[in-house]
Amino acid sequence: MKTIFLDRDGVINKTSEESPHIQNPPDYGYVRTWEGFDFLPNSRKAIRNLTQHGYRVIVVTNQAGIGRGIFTEENLKDTHRRMVAEVAAAGGNIHAVYYCSHHPDDGCECRKPKPGMLRRAAREHNIDVSKTYFIGDSLGDIEAGHSAGASTILVLTGHGRESYRRYIHSQNADEKPDKIFTNLYTAVCWLTGTGER
Numbered sequence: 001m002k003t004i005f006l007d008r009d010g011v012i013n014k015t016s017e018e019s020p021h022i023q024n025p026p027d028y029g030y031v032r033t034w035e036g037f038d039f040l041p042n043s044r045k046a047i048r049n050l051t052q053h054g055y056r057v058i059v060v061t062n063q064a065g066i067g068r069g070i071f072t073e074e075n076l077k078d079t080h081r082r083m084v085a086e087v088a089a090a091g092g093n094i095h096a097v098y099y100c101s102h103h104p105d106d107g108c109e110c111r112k113p114k115p116g117m118l119r120r121a122a123r124e125h126n127i128d129v130s131k132t133y134f135i136g137d138s139l140g141d142i143e144a145g146h147s148a149g150a151s152t153i154l155v156l157t158g159h160g161r162e163s164y165r166r167y168i169h170s171q172n173a174d175e176k177p178d179k180i181f182t183n184l185y186t187a188v189c190w191l192t193g194t195g196e197r
Helices: 043-052 075-089 116-125 139-148 160-169 184-192
Strands: 002-006 055-063 096-100 133-136 152-154 180-181
Touching: 002 116, 043 055, 043 075, 043 096, 043 180, 055 075, 096 116, 096 139, 116 139, 133 139, 133 184, 139 160, 152 160, 152 184, 180 184
Parallel strands: 002 055, 002 133, 055 096, 133 152, 152 180
Antiparallel strands: none
């Protein structure tokens, strides 16, 4: 089965900075609960398109807010349960969600830009990562994808525009995406050969 890996914040949903109805204190800008979760325009439509074209969708996301004590693992699981349900109601399917809950200083092997979550998903779902794409909005996503052996797509939503500016000046080949698109929907249109360009 064809597989697509997706980052979450800035790819599927708005970052907290992009959600004007959420008033976050200075807490690193995390989306802490379902009430702070806003789908980006056409992201559900994009996942539906992937599902209809036979892609298995796996979400891979850093969630260090747990390690920082800003929100709980129960908050995160509730958010992911509701996200998966909303995507299903729109006709799409998220096959699995992997997250790293560690603090950035913990030195774990799962936090992107390390490829641990992608490699774990590959083991657990028998995925040939070399035949997959990883779509993200940060150079850490791109580096994790390349380290795991995936092709990579940078989208310009979330932190994507800032990442694009960094990418232009980067000397690190692992931070160079294979493709760049304005958002998840346009990336998926290219992948599936459908929809608006």
